[in-house]
Amino acid sequence: xxxxxxxxxxxxxxxxxxxxxxxxxxxxxxxxxxxxxxxxxxxxxxxxxxxxxxxxxxxxxxxxxxxxxxxxxxxxxxxxxxxxxxxxxxxxxxxxxxxxxxxxxxxxxxxxxxxxxxxxxxxxxxxxxxxxxxxxxx
Amino acid sequence: xxxxxxxxxxxxxxxxxxxxxxxxxxxxxxxxxxxxxxxxxxxxxxxxxxxxxxxxxxxxxxxxxxxxxxxxxxxxxxxxxxxxxxxxxxxxxxxxxxxxxxxxxxxxxxxxxxxxxxxxxxxxxxxxxxxxxxxxxxxxxxxxxxxxxxxxxxxxxxxxxxxxxxxxxxxxxxxxxxxxxxxxxxxxxxxxxxxxxxxxxxxxxxxxxxxxxxxxxxxxxxxxxxxxxxxxxxxxxxxxxxxxxxxxxxxxxxxxxxxxxxxxxxxxxxxxxxxxxxxxxxxxxxxxxxxxxxxxxxxxxxxxxxxxxxxxxxxxxxxxxxxxxxxxxxxxxxxxxxxxxxxxxxxxxxxxxxxxxxxxxxxxxxxxxxxxxxxxxxxxxxxxxxxxxxxxxxxxxxxxxxxxxxxxxxxxxxxxxxxxxxxxxxxxxxxxxxxxxxxxxxxxxxxxxxxxxxxxxxxxxxxxxxxxxxxxxxxxxxxxxxxxxxxxxxxxxxxxxxxxxxxxxxxxxxxxxxxxxxxxxxxxxxxxxxxxxxxxxxxxxxxxxxxxxxxxxxxxxxxxxxxxxxxxxxxx
Numbered sequence: 001x002x003x004x005x006x007x008x009x010x011x012x013x014x015x016x017x018x019x020x021x022x023x024x025x026x027x028x029x030x031x032x033x034x035x036x037x038x039x040x041x042x043x044x045x046x047x048x049x050x051x052x053x054x055x056x057x058x059x060x061x062x063x064x065x066x067x068x069x070x071x072x073x074x075x076x077x078x079x080x081x082x083x084x085x086x087x088x089x090x091x092x093x094x095x096x097x098x099x100x101x102x103x104x105x106x107x108x109x110x111x112x113x114x115x116x117x118x119x120x121x122x123x124x125x126x127x128x129x130x131x132x133x134x135x136x137x138x
Numbered sequence: 139x140x141x142x143x144x145x146x147x148x149x150x151x152x153x154x155x156x157x158x159x160x161x162x163x164x165x166x167x168x169x170x171x172x173x174x175x176x177x178x179x180x181x182x183x184x185x186x187x188x189x190x191x192x193x194x195x196x197x198x199x200x201x202x203x204x205x206x207x208x209x210x211x212x213x214x215x216x217x218x219x220x221x222x223x224x225x226x227x228x229x230x231x232x233x234x235x236x237x238x239x240x241x242x243x244x245x246x247x248x249x250x251x252x253x254x255x256x257x258x259x260x261x262x263x264x265x266x267x268x269x270x271x272x273x274x275x276x277x278x279x280x281x282x283x284x285x286x287x288x289x290x291x292x293x294x295x296x297x298x299x300x301x302x303x304x305x306x307x308x309x310x311x312x313x314x315x316x317x318x319x320x321x322x323x324x325x326x327x328x329x330x331x332x333x334x335x336x337x338x339x340x341x342x343x344x345x346x347x348x349x350x351x352x353x354x355x356x357x358x359x360x361x362x363x364x365x366x367x368x369x370x371x372x373x374x375x376x377x378x379x380x381x382x383x384x385x386x387x388x389x390x391x392x393x394x395x396x397x398x399x400x401x402x403x404x405x406x407x408x409x410x411x412x413x414x415x416x417x418x419x420x421x422x423x424x425x426x427x428x429x430x431x432x433x434x435x436x437x438x439x440x441x442x443x444x445x446x447x448x449x450x451x452x453x454x455x456x457x458x459x460x461x462x463x464x465x466x467x468x469x470x471x472x473x474x475x476x477x478x479x480x481x482x483x484x485x486x487x488x489x490x491x492x493x494x495x496x497x498x499x500x501x502x503x504x505x506x507x508x509x510x511x512x513x514x515x516x517x518x519x520x521x522x523x524x525x526x527x528x529x530x531x532x533x534x535x536x537x538x539x540x541x542x543x544x545x546x547x548x549x550x551x552x553x554x555x556x557x558x559x560x561x562x563x564x565x566x567x568x569x570x571x572x573x574x575x576x577x578x579x580x581x582x583x584x585x586x587x588x589x590x591x592x593x594x595x596x597x598x599x600x601x602x603x604x605x606x607x608x609x610x611x612x613x614x615x616x617x618x619x620x621x622x623x624x625x626x627x628x629x630x631x632x633x634x635x636x637x638x639x640x641x642x643x644x645x646x647x648x649x650x651x652x653x654x655x656x657x658x659x660x661x662x663x664x665x666x667x668x669x670x671x672x673x674x675x676x677x678x679x680x681x682x683x684x685x686x687x688x689x690x691x692x693x694x695x696x697x698x699x700x701x702x703x704x705x706x707x708x709x710x
Contacts, residue, residue: 011228024229123188
């Protein structure tokens, strides 16, 4: 099975180890960091779900990787960032993931209050360690 | 260029601060140097107090230096700004594409310009070139049809009905529920609004691909002109990020039809702002706009070149002129320097610009002009040379911080009291004065052009010509370090005396210039101030005032200035 990025309404860009993903239809903003960014890259490159699962299994990245990845894919689907492509084919080479001990399990950081996001001053009203859209920790 | 040998060099009139300069250089220099500029910039800035021009360059800067996370203490916040712009622009462009697609389907012609056009044509990455809205030019006949389409896409007019009536002639601002802005222009530039003025822009526009949608954008030349004119419109609060846009255009295009730019600027009477902008770019990147280009500009605009010479001479800024040509006049003591200059420049004018109006026809007068002293610096950034009128020597202690008054006294004795020229300074002897509170705040303001009672429409702008006289015993001084400029402004009161608006736009009459100390003593200066009428109908009092920005209002120091009564009435 394949997931495809919903390119009609999704804009995404990778910077450092993170990918930010924007749903331009509803103004939702997502940050996928670490493994989450790698999975997004793999989907964008056309790898199948089985290939992604296999790569994480081989790398022994985290426990219960099958369930964690299923949860992550479910988030992507429910946010309409990707759609299922049952007929897809893949000519890509083998997917390889390298274990990173600093990264946690893949998660989608969701920022959904568009009006608040835009109103936030990106110089002063943000967490200085993370930057916009992360607000200062109280 | 032989004909313009009177110009030794041409310098920018305006100040781009050291940190701003470093930021621009970090973006335009070759890789090895750009990193050094960026690192130096990091040591100079207070990120919490970053100016608006630098802020607008942050996505570009982050994009260029994102691998330098370890050396950049502001990496996370810069990345955040990049994310912020990426997010806002993703929504702006997504909605914009739908709108422009429908305009195309309905046969409504439009031309994108400013940020949207620059992004599609040059930057390509939608996150790097910050913009507040998408600007597009449209034919006047299509405005209502286009507006209907904007409404269909959930847009609404951004401001009040009154503001729309006041400013609809140039452009109309629309926003959607997510604050995405779209600025529909009847005319490309507010300085030139008359039927047919944009015909050349329409004819020169070119098609670019926007993910399968073909849209028209301004030509490189018209983008440059609009960038320059918009960029220098508010020189007192110069936001300099446009400089990078123009440099990018010039570098990306195989060639620029400069003659087209000159002719368009000439037709719109925008020669002066264009020249100001080009000198600023030349100052930052002499390879992009070389001196030769400025000479060519002046050769193409002889009347402006003459005006420029007059201004330089009358304001004491003639150090950039060929001294061998200037000095014979200074040697003679039979006439005043100014009269000799007029005579000399008249001869120069006739030889340089045959058939053009003569400098004798122009008024060269230092009346109503600020005085200037040009400072030159050594490698340690200490003043080692001045160019000035010798009469200013006796006042150096008022104009600079003095380390050795004996050294300054020697200077005063060594030079004549008339004429002008270079004066060597022992490094460390003089320093630029920092801003300080004056002991006396006394000034007189006279309205030259207007009646005291004005009837106008909501939001209407009323131009005032003012004569301002410093009656205090201290000089008004402005320099590159001036953070507290002097300006004229006004306050708006209701008829019953209660305050409507205290802080209104300023006209800073003592423009800080790069490498200059500019000052005014007890001589009058002319100022142009635009009053903006309130948007609500009613009776108001406009109280003029003088401000030492951030320090004092002259009215609070016992000065009384003229007031204007304003009757704002509804207009159809």
